[in-house]
Amino acid sequence: xxxxxxxxxxxxxxxxxxxxxxxxxxxxxxxxxxxxxxxxxxxxxxxxxxxxxxxxxxxxxxxxxxxxxxxxxxxxxxxxxxxxxxxxxxxxxxxxxxxxxxxxxxxxxxxxxxxxxxxxxxxxxxxxxxxxxxxxxxxxxxxxxxxxxxxxxxxxxxxxxxxxxxxxxxxxxxxxxxxxxxxxxxxxxxxxxxxxxxxxxxxxxxxxxxxxxxxxxxxxxxxxxxxxxxxxxxxxxxxxxxxxxxxxxxxxxxxxxxxxxxxxxxxxxxxxxxxxxxxxxxxxxxxxxxxxxxxxxxxxxxxxxxxxxxx
Numbered sequence: 001x002x003x004x005x006x007x008x009x010x011x012x013x014x015x016x017x018x019x020x021x022x023x024x025x026x027x028x029x030x031x032x033x034x035x036x037x038x039x040x041x042x043x044x045x046x047x048x049x050x051x052x053x054x055x056x057x058x059x060x061x062x063x064x065x066x067x068x069x070x071x072x073x074x075x076x077x078x079x080x081x082x083x084x085x086x087x088x089x090x091x092x093x094x095x096x097x098x099x100x101x102x103x104x105x106x107x108x109x110x111x112x113x114x115x116x117x118x119x120x121x122x123x124x125x126x127x128x129x130x131x132x133x134x135x136x137x138x139x140x141x142x143x144x145x146x147x148x149x150x151x152x153x154x155x156x157x158x159x160x161x162x163x164x165x166x167x168x169x170x171x172x173x174x175x176x177x178x179x180x181x182x183x184x185x186x187x188x189x190x191x192x193x194x195x196x197x198x199x200x201x202x203x204x205x206x207x208x209x210x211x212x213x214x215x216x217x218x219x220x221x222x223x224x225x226x227x228x229x230x231x232x233x234x235x236x237x238x239x240x241x242x243x244x245x246x247x248x249x250x251x252x253x254x255x256x257x258x259x260x261x262x263x264x265x266x267x268x269x270x271x272x273x274x275x276x277x278x279x280x281x282x283x284x285x286x287x288x289x290x291x292x293x294x295x296x297x298x299x300x301x302x303x304x305x306x307x308x309x310x311x
Contacts, residue, residue: 016305017234017235017237017295017304018034018234018235018295018301018305019074019075019234020033020034020075020080021034021305023076023080023091023092023093023094023097024090024091024092024100025090025091025092025100026092028090028092028100029302030301030302030305030306031298031299031301031302032187033090034190034301034305035189035190035296035298035301036187036188036189036190037083037084037187037188037190038083038084038085038086038128038186038187038188039084039182039183039185039186039187039188040084040085040128040177040183041085041086041128041177041178041179041180041181041182041183042054042058042085042176042177042178042181043176043177043178043180043181044181045176050172052205052208053165053168053169053172053173054169054172054173054176055169055201055202055204055205055208056165056166056168056169056172056173056205056209056217056221057166057168057169057170057171057172057173057174058169058173058201058205059169059198059201059202059205059220059221059224059225060078060162060166060169060170060173060220060221060224061077061078061079061082061085061170061173062077062078062079062198062202062224062227062228063077063202063220063223063224063227064076064077064223064227065220065223065224065227066078066153066159066162066166066220067153067157067159068157068158068159068160069157069158069159070158071157071159072159075230076093077227078170081103081124082124082125082126082127084128085127085128085173085174085177086126086127086128086129087101087123087124087125087126087127088101088124089101091103091124096121097121098121099121101123101124102121102122102123102124103121103122103124104120104121104122105122105152105156127174127177128177128178128179128182129179130179136148138171138174138175140171140175143171145171145174145175146167146168146171149167149170149171149174150162150167153167163214163216163217163220165209165212165214165217166216166217166220169217190231190296191288191291191296192232192284192287192288192291192296193284193288195228195229195231195232196228196232196280196283196284196287198224198225198228199224199225199226199228199229199280200225200277200280202221202222202224202225202228203221203222203225203255203273203276203277204277205221205224206218206219206221206222206225206258206273207270207273207274209221210262210268210269210270210273211268211270215262215263218262219259219262219263222255222256222258222259222262223259225255226252226255226256229248229251229252229255230252232248232287233245233248233249233252234295235294235295235296235301236248236287236290236294236295237294237295237304238293238294240293241290241293241294244286244287244290247283247286248283248287251276251279251280251283254272254276255276257269257272258272258273258276
């Protein structure tokens with residue numbers, strides 16, 4: 001069933017097949033806005049503990065479940081506004097944005113706490129830019145960043161209370177975004193390999209949190225992995241890719257079963273997750289082979305977007 005892939009199923013005939021196409025500016029180039037992304041500017045961690053915290057935050061940053069409510073149902077994540085930790089000049093969400101690249105954090109569409117009844121969209125900040133340009137002090141000793149992120153999750157989006165390791169991880173990830181760490185290449189393709197690697201990193205973070213006895217954070221990490229599989233699923237359009245979709249959804253179902261075990265049986269499904277990681281390499285190879293016939297192909301994506309988007 002499509003629902004096993006983090007709720008991201010193939011769209012109907014009248015809808016954009018990729019959810020992110022629903023919140024980009026009408027004049028944006030889909031082949032650039034959706035088929036590519038800015039390269040991540042992630043500073044290396046100082047040690048294993050910090051590395052794990054950054055990985056936990058990185059996965060949560062890309063997980064709709066973190067925000068909950070209407071945002072999660074729409075498929076929005078922190079990364080929707082902050083592509084790979086940057087800004088998003090193409091973001092244009094109905095009822096939230098003014099012009100492209102803006103968002104109103106005091107609107108009532110997603111929040112019952114901060115809605116002020118006025119349109120007040122602001123430019124989306126680049127989290128990988130100069131720290132001095134951001135509105136929140138990121139010094140780790142003051143914990144202002146943790147408080148700011150907590151308010152975004154629980155008040156701006158009415159999301160559930162994040163686990164301590166998740167909140168700490170989100171702050172660690174944002175602090176690790178550094179303009180000095182930006183690769184020479186400014187953009188990269190959004191492809192099967194990168195999304196599968198994201199999923200594996202989230203599963204690895206889940207295993208580490210299970211070992212630490214933090215089932216709540218592990219469940220969110222597995223949700224993050226499933227969300228990345230969902231981004232692959234929505235690009236596998238067409239009846240000729242049914243077998244690949246089936247294999248992908250079976251992989252997501254295995255992660256869902258691990259989540260359920262953590263919720264209800266309090267078991268540590270580490271062996272199953274280790275097998276999942278090993279099996280993911282074969283799945284990735286099959287998906288890469290199918291990618292030219294899917295919406296990972298920029299030409300197919302652009303043609304499909306033109307047929308399905310208004311204007």
